[in-house]
Amino acid sequence: MSDVNPKKKLEQLGKKIVDDIIGGKSPKVDVPIRALSNVKFNEKTKTLELGNKSSERAFFNVGHVKKFSQTIEVAKVSHQLLTLDKHASLRDVFYMAKRTLPGTDTNLVDEQTESDKAIEDLEVISDLSREQLNINADKKGSVVGNVVIEDMGDAIDWSKLGSGGWSIPSNVEDIKIKKVNADFVLYMEKAAVWERLNEDKFWKKYNCILVASAGQTTRGIRRLLQRFYEEFKLPIYVLCDGDIYGIYIYSVIKYGSISLAHAAERLTIPSVRYLGITMDDIEKYDLKKHFIKLRENDYDRIKQVSEYDWFKDNKAWQRQFKMMKTYNAKVEIQSLSSKGISFISDVYLPEKIKNKEFLD
Amino acid sequence: MSDVNPKKKLEQLGKKIVDDIIGGKSPKVDVPIRALSNVKFNEKTKTLELGNKSSERAFFNVGHVKKFSQTIEVAKVSHQLLTLDKHASLRDVFYMAKRTLPGTDTNLVDEQTESDKAIEDLEVISDLSREQLNINADKKGSVVGNVVIEDMGDAIDWSKLGSGGWSIPSNVEDIKIKKVNADFVLYMEKAAVWERLNEDKFWKKYNCILVASAGQTTRGIRRLLQRFYEEFKLPIYVLCDGDIYGIYIYSVIKYGSISLAHAAERLTIPSVRYLGITMDDIEKYDLKKHFIKLRENDYDRIKQVSEYDWFKDNKAWQRQFKMMKTYNAKVEIQSLSSKGISFISDVYLPEKIKNKEFLD
Numbered sequence: 001m002s003d004v005n006p007k008k009k010l011e012q013l014g015k016k017i018v019d020d021i022i023g024g025k026s027p028k029v030d031v032p033i034r035a036l037s038n039v040k041f042n043e044k045t046k047t048l049e050l051g052n053k054s055s056e057r058a059f060f061n062v063g064h065v066k067k068f069s070q071t072i073e074v075a076k077v078s079h080q081l082l083t084l085d086k087h088a089s090l091r092d093v094f095y096m097a098k099r100t101l102p103g104t105d106t107n108l109v110d111e112q113t114e115s116d117k118a119i120e121d122l123e124v125i126s127d128l129s130r131e132q133l134n135i136n137a138d139k140k141g142s143v144v145g146n147v148v149i150e151d152m153g154d155a156i157d158w159s160k161l162g163s164g165g166w167s168i169p170s171n172v173e174d175i176k177i178k179k180v181n182a183d184f185v186l187y188m189e190k191a192a193v194w195e196r197l198n199e200d201k202f203w204k205k206y207n208c209i210l211v212a213s214a215g216q217t218t219r220g221i222r223r224l225l226q227r228f229y230e231e232f233k234l235p236i237y238v239l240c241d242g243d244i245y246g247i248y249i250y251s252v253i254k255y256g257s258i259s260l261a262h263a264a265e266r267l268t269i270p271s272v273r274y275l276g277i278t279m280d281d282i283e284k285y286d287l288k289k290h291f292i293k294l295r296e297n298d299y300d301r302i303k304q305v306s307e308y309d310w311f312k313d314n315k316a317w318q319r320q321f322k323m324m325k326t327y328n329a330k331v332e333i334q335s336l337s338s339k340g341i342s343f344i345s346d347v348y349l350p351e352k353i354k355n356k357e358f359l360d
Numbered sequence: 361m362s363d364v365n366p367k368k369k370l371e372q373l374g375k376k377i378v379d380d381i382i383g384g385k386s387p388k389v390d391v392p393i394r395a396l397s398n399v400k401f402n403e404k405t406k407t408l409e410l411g412n413k414s415s416e417r418a419f420f421n422v423g424h425v426k427k428f429s430q431t432i433e434v435a436k437v438s439h440q441l442l443t444l445d446k447h448a449s450l451r452d453v454f455y456m457a458k459r460t461l462p463g464t465d466t467n468l469v470d471e472q473t474e475s476d477k478a479i480e481d482l483e484v485i486s487d488l489s490r491e492q493l494n495i496n497a498d499k500k501g502s503v504v505g506n507v508v509i510e511d512m513g514d515a516i517d518w519s520k521l522g523s524g525g526w527s528i529p530s531n532v533e534d535i536k537i538k539k540v541n542a543d544f545v546l547y548m549e550k551a552a553v554w555e556r557l558n559e560d561k562f563w564k565k566y567n568c569i570l571v572a573s574a575g576q577t578t579r580g581i582r583r584l585l586q587r588f589y590e591e592f593k594l595p596i597y598v599l600c601d602g603d604i605y606g607i608y609i610y611s612v613i614k615y616g617s618i619s620l621a622h623a624a625e626r627l628t629i630p631s632v633r634y635l636g637i638t639m640d641d642i643e644k645y646d647l648k649k650h651f652i653k654l655r656e657n658d659y660d661r662i663k664q665v666s667e668y669d670w671f672k673d674n675k676a677w678q679r680q681f682k683m684m685k686t687y688n689a690k691v692e693i694q695s696l697s698s699k700g701i702s703f704i705s706d707v708y709l710p711e712k713i714k715n716k717e718f719l720d
Contacts, residue, residue: 086559086701088556088701089552092697095695095697095698096697096698096701100649136552136555139551139552139555140551142527150522151523152522152523154520154521156524160514160516161511161514161516162510162516163512163529163531163534164516164526164527166521167521167525167527170555171523175523191498191500191530192451195447195496195529195530199446214499290458332451334451334454335455337452337455337456338455341446341452342444342446
């Protein structure tokens with residue numbers, strides 16, 4: 001990403017608008033449509049992407065002027081941030097963009113959803129990611145492994161961070177990954193499982209990098225995983241609960257999310273593999289007694305996910321969805337603890353990885 | 361805490377039960393009652409604490425036998441963990457304790473709430489904290505500052521961790537704080553504010569330690585703050601949104617929480633000070649335009665919190681609660697960003713700290 005200059009790109013956008021004004025034209029921008037109707041699954045690249053539909057947004061149009069002005073305002077805020085070499089959170093940008101228009105009692109933005117949407121629009125207009133615009137979302141998650149990075153002038157060795165690990169920032173664009181000695185990356189949705197594996201020194205024994213969020217995977221974590229794949233060709237394995245929500249976490253990392261289809265190219269990792277918990281693990285590891293019964297909304301979600309373009313012709317996954325419904329149950333990663341506190345580190349993960357029991 | 365041997369304490373508990381059995385008596389334990397009726401505010405120590413009421417729990421009592429057995433089971437699990445020198449999450453302990461009693465279709469525990477309660481009972485029975493029992497809860501939060509710790513054999517310098525910081529583990533009992541060069545600790549409820557202050561190198565300029573969770577303060581973070589106060593006499597300042605939930609976060613750090621009154625002594629920091637956002641900041645920093653209107657449940661919560669023993673005679677706080685209701689509004693920390701992205705680092709915090717504008 002070092003070949004783009006985000007600040008210059010924003011200046012070009014500004015110059016185009018100034019040219020419109022000087023030329024006596026209504027200033028306008030083209031905004032690709034980000035609704036489901038314009039999102040499609042690219043069979044070749046195996047990612048969600050935006051279609052070609054776009055809509056014009058003009059200043060001299062009563063229906064457009066507010067959104068037009070909001071988009072230009074967040075561009076201004078982003079330009080300020082890039083000039084100052086500082087980053088802001090989505091909430092900060094909302095407050096920075098929120099002001100009363102002179103001589104009126106109208107605010108440029110009243111709710112954060114408005115500035116968030118304007119930022120997403122700016123991403124597609126400028127072809128810059130929110131991270132490149134110096135705008136961050138959630139900070140979450142921890143990482144440990146035989147890796148040395150450089151960040152804000154510090155050399156940070158992820159193998160010497162004790163029980164805590166490195167706290168993953170919301171934006172990993174500027175970190176330099178200097179040295180990697182690892183065979184794969186293991187990402188898990190649960191911080192408690194990460195603590196288990198770190199205490200057991202799993203990453204040392206099996207020469208890997210351990211990454212955890214807590215629930216939903218942040219964009220920072222997705223970019224970090226992607227960088228390990230793209231810059232170091234490391235396989236990425238995903239460890240989630242054996243339920244439809246765990247599988248959706250995997251799906252987002254692999255294919256992208258519908259709401260962020262415009263950013264999919266930057267954030268997907270088509271080669272990522274699902275390691276567990278699978279429905280087959282239930283028999284193999286005798287987990288039936290730890291079943292948690294499905295509810296109505298679990299069934300709805302299974303139906304929804306199983307019908308997604310990227311799952312609907314995938315036999316291995318359709319088999320999993322069917323087994324979920326037959327079992328009428330879900331199983332958590334931590335049910336493995338019933339077989340011994342370190343069963344996951346000593347038996348489950350080594351076996352699965354050795355036997356290459358992945359779902360793709 | 362190095363003078364107690366948790367494993368021995370559990371063995372004494374086990375021995376007492378064995379003695380009961382050998383002596384032909386019904387095995388039993390005394391469990392201090394942990395309901396609101398037995399929680400009081402100690403005016404002298406300024407912490408919540410358990411009263412003297414306790415109830416006997418006996419094996420040969422149909423109403424007691426399940427809870428008795430659950431308590432002994434989690435003691436067994438904890439003893440295993442201490443023997444193996446490993447830690448487990450609350451969820452792990454649930455799965456480790458969950459088993460079907462031989463010859464029946466009854467599980468010892470069916471829901472995690474049961475094993476959680478049994479662990480809390482074990483804490484009061486044994487006078488050991490859950491952390492000392494090697495049982496952990498959430499891992500959350502980041503820290504940065506001029507501090508060197510030792511953890512799992514690693515020397516970790518919190519001043520050399522770039523934009524991420526050290527990821528705070530769920531259990532900080534075993535870390536050794538080796539070197540501290542800081543005048544105070546600033547704890548904030550929002551990770552995004554922490555990223556702002558870290559990017560601005562606030563901790564370098566003002567010689568402090570920055571700690572953030574994301575929302576609710578975990579027990580790990582509370583213990584970490586407490587250790588800085590107890591071992592290094594550092595003042596602890598709290599930075600939260602200007603609303604009743606932010607004030608309750610402060611209240612829990614300072615006085616303890618009702619549900620954990622039995623652990624209060626271990627987790628409170630009576631000297632902690634509230635730095636902001638206060639209702640007085642609203643006029644001073646012109647934040648009225650960023651008001652978020654209160655809802656019905658905000659009013660209910662203000663009433664509840666203002667009537668707590670530790671707030672009800674505190675004039676400064678009662679004034680704040682009254683102003684909240686008069687303004688009919690709350691204000692977020694990040695509304696300060698409307699005055700410039702680094703206004704919080706360059707103006708707000710330095711002014712407040714210099715002028716000692718704290719609420720106690």
